[in-house]
Amino acid sequence: MESSGGRAEGSGRGPRVLVVGSGIAGLGAAQRLCRHPAFQQLRVLEATARAGGRIRSERGFGGVVELGAHWIHGPSQGNPVFQLAAKYQLLGEKDLSEENQLIETGGHVGLPSVSYASSGVSVSRELVVEMASLFYSLIDQTREFLHMADAPVPSVGEYLKKEICQHAAGWTEDEETRKLKLAILNSFFNVECCVSGTHSMDLVALAPFGEYTVLPGLDCTFPGGYQGLTNCIMASLPEDVIVFNKPVKTIHWNGSFQEALSPGERFPVLVECEDRTCFPAHHVIITVPLGFLKEHLDTFFEPALPPQKAEAIRKIGFGTSNKIFLEFEEPFWEPDCRHIQVVWEDMSPLEDVTCGLQHVWFKKLIGFFVLPSFASVHVLCGFIAGLESEFMETLSDEEVLLSLTQVLRRVTAPDTVCRGSHTSDILLHHARGSAVWLEGGRPAHRSAGPPGAAAGALALSPAPPILSPALPHQCWGGGGGGEGDIILSSDSVWPGLRFGDVNDSLPFLVTGGSSDFSCH
Numbered sequence: 001m002e003s004s005g006g007r008a009e010g011s012g013r014g015p016r017v018l019v020v021g022s023g024i025a026g027l028g029a030a031q032r033l034c035r036h037p038a039f040q041q042l043r044v045l046e047a048t049a050r051a052g053g054r055i056r057s058e059r060g061f062g063g064v065v066e067l068g069a070h071w072i073h074g075p076s077q078g079n080p081v082f083q084l085a086a087k088y089q090l091l092g093e094k095d096l097s098e099e100n101q102l103i104e105t106g107g108h109v110g111l112p113s114v115s116y117a118s119s120g121v122s123v124s125r126e127l128v129v130e131m132a133s134l135f136y137s138l139i140d141q142t143r144e145f146l147h148m149a150d151a152p153v154p155s156v157g158e159y160l161k162k163e164i165c166q167h168a169a170g171w172t173e174d175e176e177t178r179k180l181k182l183a184i185l186n187s188f189f190n191v192e193c194c195v196s197g198t199h200s201m202d203l204v205a206l207a208p209f210g211e212y213t214v215l216p217g218l219d220c221t222f223p224g225g226y227q228g229l230t231n232c233i234m235a236s237l238p239e240d241v242i243v244f245n246k247p248v249k250t251i252h253w254n255g256s257f258q259e260a261l262s263p264g265e266r267f268p269v270l271v272e273c274e275d276r277t278c279f280p281a282h283h284v285i286i287t288v289p290l291g292f293l294k295e296h297l298d299t300f301f302e303p304a305l306p307p308q309k310a311e312a313i314r315k316i317g318f319g320t321s322n323k324i325f326l327e328f329e330e331p332f333w334e335p336d337c338r339h340i341q342v343v344w345e346d347m348s349p350l351e352d353v354t355c356g357l358q359h360v361w362f363k364k365l366i367g368f369f370v371l372p373s374f375a376s377v378h379v380l381c382g383f384i385a386g387l388e389s390e391f392m393e394t395l396s397d398e399e400v401l402l403s404l405t406q407v408l409r410r411v412t413a414p415d416t417v418c419r420g421s422h423t424s425d426i427l428l429h430h431a432r433g434s435a436v437w438l439e440g441g442r443p444a445h446r447s448a449g450p451p452g453a454a455a456g457a458l459a460l461s462p463a464p465p466i467l468s469p470a471l472p473h474q475c476w477g478g479g480g481g482g483e484g485d486i487i488l489s490s491d492s493v494w495p496g497l498r499f500g501d502v503n504d505s506l507p508f509l510v511t512g513g514s515s516d517f518s519c520h
Helices: 024-034 080-087 125-145 156-168 175-196 227-235 290-300 307-315 357-364 387-392 397-412 424-428 493-500
Strands: 016-020 041-045 057-060 063-066 114-117 248-252 269-273 278-281 283-286 316-319 321-328 339-343 368-370 378-385 417-422 435-438 508-511
Touching: 016 024, 016 269, 016 278, 024 041, 024 227, 080 227, 114 175, 114 397, 125 156, 125 175, 156 175, 175 339, 175 378, 248 290, 269 283, 290 307, 290 316, 307 316, 321 387, 321 397, 357 378, 357 387, 357 397, 378 387
Parallel strands: 016 041, 016 283, 114 339
Antiparallel strands: 057 063, 248 269, 269 278, 283 508, 316 435, 321 378, 321 417, 339 368, 368 378
16 A cells, blocks of 8 residues: 655654644654654644644633633642643642642542532531542542452442442431432532543442542642643644644554655555545554544554454443533622532432433533633533433533523522533544543443443453564553553643653554664
8 A cells, every 4th residue: 555645754864753633642742752853754643623632722701711621630740731831831820839739639529619409408518528528538448459459349339339338327317318418429429420531430440440640739720721731732843743634544554555755665554544645654653532442443453453452442431521611690609619519319329310311411410610700701610421421412502501500590599591502512523532441340220331331340451562573562542541541631641741752651652563662
């Protein structure tokens, strides 16, 4: 197969390298490689008309809103996103302070400012604190099984429910209070589903759950928008490095390909795009989201990946998370309110829901975060994950707005919602998921489970790395994780930066034979 597109590169300028995907992982890898004199022949192929992947900031509601990545989790010196944001002076003084960097959150979402029950009454702050303390102490316990030979149960969800059952047996309050406690705990389950990007914690394997590294620092945002980070990285790249609107169809590897403009030179990899143009290369760094890999695994690589690698991709779960923006003429919340929690009194983590999603989808919301006020505009941002999130994507903005207006009126009796929107199209286009985890446990009770969910009870056993001279060296990257790594969307710069240092961990590299540009 010969190249039918691309540009000719001068010989003797080092290996030709392609990066597939210009999310933050791809941009991070490209930035590092551009700084190295050995890699002057670098191109980045992007499927869409913009770079940044799931980092997308836009003007809306009178200011800047984040349609994708929202926070820097663990903003401290061990976090490469924080380091870059600090380098480019994109954060506020408080967020950069040493005091903020030393705060230990345990990786847990902060407590809500106020909690409303579905019956319209406020939930006792003391009760919320008590249940949060219980839930997050159990989450911390789940991380302790990482290096143990056998986990007591297959999934995180099963462990949490087992422990909650034991605690609930000792509660001495009246029946109504015990039900309210379980409802509060159910809301924290919803939060954890959003954090892990899964429909149910029953799908998340217990044994490797502790692999996620929790960094110190109080979560912070970008005052001018998260996209300022990717804009700065792009500005550091040569002008013509990124080729937009070039969705990749197939990566042909372990071959010998020619290019008409480079007679006599052969390339071990050929990247074929949807528009039939082809780009030959010595090395290809793949940073597409895990969800995309799972959906196109059978056709994306030619020849097919080795069984161990394909199985690893299949066994890493991925899920959908969405945001909903609601604008109000006047705020019904207090000036210092940052997070509104809604507790559904008829929900319990110990009971299965049998109603159709059309009747209960909104009960999966973790609540609403108050966005910074822009002049006279007042906006709440709701987060939702799982199958309920996917069902919401089938609804119109008007249907979503009507449902949530009714919810908020029911619990707080606020003024009429003026307008709203949800971001499923933005987040799902070419993304196919927003977070990853190692699958394990049993299928979720509430439905058949998300696409690609494994029904088996065993967690993923990492496939051994392939370093045979007969096969290309392979690593992992993009909006997903790999052998032993769980990389969330906000952490995706890490694989790109680490690969730019020619590290042996991340991301996914396809190359031909032995080379200095390989995993060791």
